[in-house]
Amino acid sequence: MVSPSSKEVFIQGITHDGKTFRPSDWAERLAGVMSSFRPGGARPGSHLSYSPWCIPTTLNGVKCVVVHRDLQGHEPMAWDFVINFARDNNLQVAEACLLPDVPPLPKP
Incomplete structure (x- = not known):
């Protein structure tokens, strides 16, 4: 399902049969559960922000939910949890890397 060569895995809110996954805030809920898994470990207040290894977004x-491969190296059980969440809910998963936003070129 997931190869070790990609840096990030995108868990998409679409099932393999093309249905939109519900509830509509599933991505925020999953990322919230994963908020304590972060570089340096959980710290006071870390539950108030998303982990850089598990970020909800809309594409x-x-x-x-964009899950960074570093999560697997630091917290294998947390990695298994998100991958099994996708599998158990029949969600589509894509391997890729998230590109940073590039500012527009100045007009001549």
């Missing part, structure tokens, strides 16, 4: 109108 092309589809809710997604």
Whole structure:
């Protein structure tokens, strides 16, 4: 399902049979559960922000959770949890890397 060569895995809010996954805030809920898994470990107040290893987003109108491969190296059970969440809920998973936003070129 997931190869070790990609840096990030995108869990998409679309099932394999094309249905939108519910509830509509599933991505935020999953990322919230994973908020304490972060570089340096959990710290006071870390539950108030998302982990850089598990970020909810919307891509092309589809809710997604971007899971960074570093999570697997630091917290294998947490990695298994998110991958099994996708599998158990029949969600589509894509391997890729999230590109940073590039500012537009100045007009001549």
